[in-house]
Amino acid sequence: MIGNLYMLTAIGITQIYGVAGVVNFAHGSVYMAGAYIGWMAITWLHWPLVPVILLVLAGSALLGLALERLAVRPFARAGSTILLLTTIAAGLIIDNAAQVIWGPQTQALPNPLPQWHIRLGAGTVSLLDLFILACGVGTALLLHLFLYRSRAGWAVRATAQDRDAALQMGIDVNRVNRYSFALSGAFAGLSGLLVGLYFSNIYPTMGASATLKGTTAALLGGLGNVPGAILGAYVLGIAETFSVEWLGSSYRNLVAVLLLIAVLLFRPNGLLSGRRALNPEPTAGTFIPHGRPLRFPRWLIPASAVLAAALPLFVANPYALQVLAIGWVFALMAVSLNLISGTTGQISLGHAGFVTLGAYATAILTSRLGLPFSVSLLVSPVVAAVIGVLLCYPALRLRGQYLAIATLGLGEAISLIALNWDSVTQGPLGISGIQPAAFFGYEIWSAAGVYWLDLAALLACVWAVYRLSRSHLGRALRAVREDEVAARAFGIGLARYKSIAFGVSAFFAAVAGVLLAHSYSYIAPDTFTFALSIQVLTMIILGGRDNVGGAVIGAVILIVLPETIRFLGEYRYILYGLLLIGMLRFRPYGLLNSTT
Amino acid sequence: MTAVLRLENVNTFYGAVQAHFDLCLDIYPGEITCLLGGNASGKSTAMKVIFGLVRPRSGRVLLAGEDATQWGTPRRVAWGLRSVPEARRLFPFMTVRENLLLGAYLRKDRRQVAEDLERLLDLFPRVGERLNQAAGTLSGGEQQMVAMARALLGKPRVLCMDEPTMGLSPLWVDRVLELVQTINRQGTTVFMVEQNARAALQIAHRGYVLRHGVVTLSGTAAELLDNPLVENAYLGGKAI
Numbered sequence: 074m075i076g077n078l079y080m081l082t083a084i085g086i087t088q089i090y091g092v093a094g095v096v097n098f099a100h101g102s103v104y105m106a107g108a109y110i111g112w113m114a115i116t117w118l119h120w121p122l123v124p125v126i127l128l129v130l131a132g133s134a135l136l137g138l139a140l141e142r143l144a145v146r147p148f149a150r151a152g153s154t155i156l157l158l159t160t161i162a163a164g165l166i167i168d169n170a171a172q173v174i175w176g177p178q179t180q181a182l183p184n185p186l187p188q189w190h191i192r193l194g195a196g197t198v199s200l201l202d203l204f205i206l207a208c209g210v211g212t213a214l215l216l217h218l219f220l221y222r223s224r225a226g227w228a229v230r231a232t233a234q235d236r237d238a239a240l241q242m243g244i245d246v247n248r249v250n251r252y253s254f255a256l257s258g259a260f261a262g263l264s265g266l267l268v269g270l271y272f273s274n275i276y277p278t279m280g281a282s283a284t285l286k287g288t289t290a291a292l293l294g295g296l297g298n299v300p301g302a303i304l305g306a307y308v309l310g311i312a313e314t315f316s317v318e319w320l321g322s323s324y325r326n327l328v329a330v331l332l333l334i335a336v337l338l339f340r341p342n343g344l345l346s347g348r349r350a351l352n353p354e355p356t357a358g359t360f361i362p363h364g365r366p367l368r369f370p371r372w373l374i375p376a377s378a379v380l381a382a383a384l385p386l387f388v389a390n391p392y393a394l395q396v397l398a399i400g401w402v403f404a405l406m407a408v409s410l411n412l413i414s415g416t417t418g419q420i421s422l423g424h425a426g427f428v429t430l431g432a433y434a435t436a437i438l439t440s441r442l443g444l445p446f447s448v449s450l451l452v453s454p455v456v457a458a459v460i461g462v463l464l465c466y467p468a469l470r471l472r473g474q475y476l477a478i479a480t481l482g483l484g485e486a487i488s489l490i491a492l493n494w495d496s497v498t499q500g501p502l503g504i505s506g507i508q509p510a511a512f513f514g515y516e517i518w519s520a521a522g523v524y525w526l527d528l529a530a531l532l533a534c535v536w537a538v539y540r541l542s543r544s545h546l547g548r549a550l551r552a553v554r555e556d557e558v559a560a561r562a563f564g565i566g567l568a569r570y571k572s573i574a575f576g577v578s579a580f581f582a583a584v585a586g587v588l589l590a591h592s593y594s595y596i597a598p599d600t601f602t603f604a605l606s607i608q609v610l611t612m613i614i615l616g617g618r619d620n621v622g623g624a625v626i627g628a629v630i631l632i633v634l635p636e637t638i639r640f641l642g643e644y645r646y647i648l649y650g651l652l653l654i655g656m657l658r659f660r661p662y663g664l665l666n667s668t669t
Numbered sequence: 670m671t672a673v674l675r676l677e678n679v680n681t682f683y684g685a686v687q688a689h690f691d692l693c694l695d696i697y698p699g700e701i702t703c704l705l706g707g708n709a710s711g712k713s714t715a716m717k718v719i720f721g722l723v724r725p726r727s728g729r730v731l732l733a734g735e736d737a738t739q740w741g742t743p744r745r746v747a748w749g750l751r752s753v754p755e756a757r758r759l760f761p762f763m764t765v766r767e768n769l770l771l772g773a774y775l776r777k778d779r780r781q782v783a784e785d786l787e788r789l790l791d792l793f794p795r796v797g798e799r800l801n802q803a804a805g806t807l808s809g810g811e812q813q814m815v816a817m818a819r820a821l822l823g824k825p826r827v828l829c830m831d832e833p834t835m836g837l838s839p840l841w842v843d844r845v846l847e848l849v850q851t852i853n854r855q856g857t858t859v860f861m862v863e864q865n866a867r868a869a870l871q872i873a874h875r876g877y878v879l880r881h882g883v884v885t886l887s888g889t890a891a892e893l894l895d896n897p898l899v900e901n902a903y904l905g906g907k908a909i
Contacts, residue, residue: 224774227763227767227770227771227774228771228774230760230762230763231760231763231771234760234761234762234763235758235759235760235761237722237754237758238754238758238759238760239760239771240720240722240742240743240746241720241722241742241746241751241752241754241758242746242771242772242774242775242819242823243742243743243746243747243774243775243823244743244771244774245741245743
């Protein structure tokens with residue numbers, strides 16, 4: 074039954090991928106919006122189900138169109154990884170706009186269908202179950218007829234197979250794109266409504282898991298393959314049902330994520346296709362557009378470091394220091410991600426996973442094993458880096474969108490493992506009572522102390538990354554970014570150098586996790602989420618590729634700005650989304666870079 | 670005689686690299702015109718400019734005297750341009766029949782299309798045998814035939830072919846060029862981009878030689894065939 078629900082989502086995602094060449098990460102957001110449109114029509118207007126469905130189809134189709142117009146078409150020539158980022162940003166905006174409009178709480182969605190049940194062997198089938206089945210099979214059939222029997226369907230398929238050739242047949246490819254987004258939006262909205270009816274409640278973040286499940290099902294079937302997506306949805310549904318049966322319901326998402334990663338690693342073209350290498354994506358190596366760092370006087374960096382260090386002597390306001398201290402920690406994450414994405418050119422959407430690893434490592438080492446903070450500050454990041462590299466290593470041969478999805482899946486997997494491994498992580502309860510940072514028995518309590526500690530960590534990281542990027546190793550990493558094939562031809566082992574980049578990056582991200590764990594004194598599996606990964610990625614895109622100073626400034630801007638302008642607080646993630654799309658559109662090379 | 674398709678002082682750039690320098694081409698109705706040149710001479714880019722897939726920085730594209738520089742690709746196709754793209758570019762997962770009918774995507778006269786398809790299959794018997802096969806499973810020469818038939822089903826005013834003999838065995842090269850000649854004799858204007866200069870000039874009426882984005886030689890096919898510089902030019906030799 075759950076397979077039917079995933080089917081609609083997977084078809085939508087695979088359809089868009091086929092035509093626009095992008096895994097649409099805003100799909101889940103349209104799905105959520107569809108559920109809310111249906112909820113409003115049912116609970117406020119008391120409409121019967123059929124007009125509700127029509128309204129949902131129309132509303133979410135419109136949202137799909139808007140998505141295409143604002144987040145996809147302006148970037149049509151920018152390459153698929155950029156498109157992935159813009160759809161993520163659009164999803165972030167829609168999700169948070171929904172929270173502002175409808176509130177963050179879960180809403181009950183009453184089922185307007187009569188509560189009939191039919192006995193069928195051992196179990197019962199409700200009218201709703203039948204209805205969902207009918208919707209799933211019906212849309213799949215209609216879609217098949219549309220694609221294979223109608224002229225417009227032919228145009229869609231031709232565009233999916235060869236965009237330029239389709240243009241030369243006189244097909245208006247932009248219009249095909251619009252149709253596809255409207256269609257896929259309508260599917261997303263309908264499946265959102267059906268899922269809401271099935272579980273009888275809806276909430277603004279319900280889209281995230283839908284995107285993940287839909288992408289998994291679409292990948293299982295092979296991206297762009299509609300019958301494959303249907304198969305993938307059932308495989309996923311069955312796998313989940315069995316694992317829930319055997320292991321418990323908290324494993325539902327973990328199984329989906331593990332399936333996603335397994336597919337990417339072993340069968341990236343889906344279950345239906347032969348095992349063959351991925352097509353190389355020309356934009357994969359350099360997904361953040363090229364730019365050169367602006368030149369600043371040499372003394373500026375040490376001078377600003379000294380200024381930052383002296384700041385607590387003049388500023389007495391502890392709140393301001395706290396905000397800045399968090400800014401430094403995020404700068405640490407941004408600088409470390411920059412090593413992967415900026416210097417080595419590998420997209421990573423799972424940076425929060427490294428932070429989580431570091432935070433849990435220190436929480437366990439200090440509270441359970443009684444290690445002092447000063448030791449844990451060094452040991453935990455090493456542990457996190459080793460685990461991080463071991464986890465990422467198999468994924469490093471993927472490129473572009475596939476790597477992006479794999480790292481996203483790994484990041485999710487880390488927090489889902491933390492959620493399910495009760496004996497070590499205390500599961501959903503999290504670990505509380507983490508001691509504040511301390512050196513040789515002196516606990517650091519004051520805002521200024523934490524500030525200095527975070528700043529010192531950041532400066533150490535900046536210094537290390539700076540030295541690294543000037544070294545032979547840094548040049549090798551850049552060579553990997555510029556041209557993987559050429560780099561390999563010059564004897565640079567790709568897997569080895571990518572692992573080094575991921576390892577060093579994981580180390581510093583874990584340092585950030587350690588610092589945050591000790592200053593929050595409590596961590597849980599959902600403390601560092603996917604939204605954090607996107608936030609950090611926005612910071613380095615804001616600052617500019619391969620630009621350490623830019624990463625720091627990007628982080629400080631994104632942390633300090635929403636705090637200083639209080640009314641922005643609620644709209645913070647909307648701001649991130651807009652900023653990400655805006656930067657990619659108008660200044661893709663970053664604030665502190667110039668075009669070449 | 671006025672040109673049915675004309676490029677006028679076209680300058681095209683890829684970033685900072687200039688691909689065409691004041692490129693001028695005239696294609697006259699009823700003729701076969703070929704554009705010759707070696708690798709990276711700007712031939713294929715000229716085809717892209719004609720179809721609006723690449724926009725020139727300056728200069729004009731004229732279709733039967735009308736300024737089409739700002740037209741999108743579908744509009745140019747609606748006017749009557751049809752292409753046999755480089756490397757065929759069939760829709761690999763669609764059947765041969767679907768590929769052919771997509772060539773007539775913009776035609777409204779369904780019944781006439783069906784008749785034209787029957788007639789075309791007389792010209793391309795091999796294609797007729799494989800109507801229900803996925804296009805991606807055909808051999809290179811067969812794919813070339815499908816691509817030509819697909820373009821012809823759109824009733825082109827100008828049939829544009831980008832390296833129709835590329836990657837084909839010598840036997841198929843002769844067969845393809847023979848067909849181009851037949852098509853032209855039946856009244857279709859042909860514009861052809863080719864590296865295979867000698868073979869192309871044998872069937873063409875008029876030719877241009879492009880080198881590093883500049884037209885270095887032009888004239889009737891007979892004049893060019895006699896010119897010893899032609900071989901040098903399209904092979905990238907030094908003596909011009």
